[in-house]
Amino acid sequence: MGIVKALARLGEDDAVVRRSKLRAFEVILLLHLFTTTVWWASGGWWVPTGDFSWIDGPMLLTLTCVAVLTVMGIVPRTRTIALPALTALQVTVVWNNFPETANHTFLELSFLMLLTLWQPRDETEEALLLGSLRWMVVVVFVYAGIQKAVHGYYSDGVFLTYQLQHPGFHSLLSWLLPADEVVRISSYANVAGDGPYRITSLPLQALSNLSYVWEVAAGLLLLFHRTRVFALAATIAFLVITEIMAREFFFGALYLNALLLFTRSDLNRRLIWLFVAFDVWVMLVKLELLPAVTTF
Template structure:
């Protein structure tokens, strides 16, 4: 099997993906800290809010000076590690991805060999996360009959909006009646065939995407499947920060630097999300999203 990103065949002079990925990750981390600072203000102590806000502002200041970007990553690292420590073992997927990318981008420079090394790391990260995510869903079995997502339908309106296309209204009303969840609530079984097909396609597509990405001949379709998975996550779960970051990871499979084209899109999206958390901009349509 060929390397996911072969140094001799795929590497080229002038690659800029490390520089672009550093910039995107710093914008991503700064925006995430700012949004969490506002969104979860009531859940944070004053000292923690000060640290979070200070880190976000420091990263913002350093981000757009190329020579300071490594310093900005170092500033962000302690807070990132602490977040993982504080939430362990229930660490959100995007926190793991952020932390691994942060460490990788601290270790590499911006030469041609470093760009190839980063691409190899990012490609393997994409494969491992897709495969493990699908395997985990298969192993626990709660996707087979749709029970896991049925609990989400019971709890969250945006899940109900999406799955209304596949689940009868009476089932949605029944599930909604279980909220807030309590011991003995249920059943969470949904008989709709279209719902069960959609739910099981999630873990199947993740595993298939990972396997297709392993081989050069099937890599294009692996990337298509992977991006479809991310699109599905955004349509249903609306994990915006994870989605943007993971698209950037997957773009490492492209021979050219696709991340630099993602930066303005991600920046505009993050600015909009930050504005929707500020009272002065409460006239803006407020999307449901998870930072």
């Protein structure tokens, strides 16, 4: 089948590096899922400071089960049992939050389903798995750009102007804009009649339009060997800029793990400490041993 061949081609890599990379990707994903489970089980960032009422018997039991399944998923001998169970658990999470389920939860489920359904037995299947994961990354990136173009809030910078009220966006965008305009936008209470949420600023308009062009172009360029290094640098840069502004670190960590699948070397494994450090940091924030410096 043509599609299978195309996917296998997209997953071409040094066989040893590919195997190691896929394994590291899976381990990082499982740790990430455990961390997000703890985070959301505890009420996410809505839980007031000092409130540990979420730690009750059923919750402890649930978290213990998830922890055991995560460890079983990491251990090669037991992963075939753990992955379907974790997928079922993730389906429950999606269902319980539906229709308010966050997009990164859908992406976590999609990755998990793929890893569960497609447990590779040889090099050809590993190539197919890697190609499929890479294809999913491209789909998300390209559609994120297309959606920005379709809804009409980026062509003249309305979305970014509105987002100036968000501290993360404000910190990065305000220096591009006239100070009095920043004050004007920040003063709105966002009630009917407020506006216009539009600033005549060439840098802002350029950045706004560049953002979706960048996403679509860099996403597509990830597909080709010759342009992959450039595209990877562009997508990671885009992700970093987005994270500085939006501070959706769970999505950022998940997506960085997936983007690293495009590197020639085994960066997923080499950078596993970075992801573990992120997970530990989140746990320490949740336990109030570190201050909450951001939203997720």
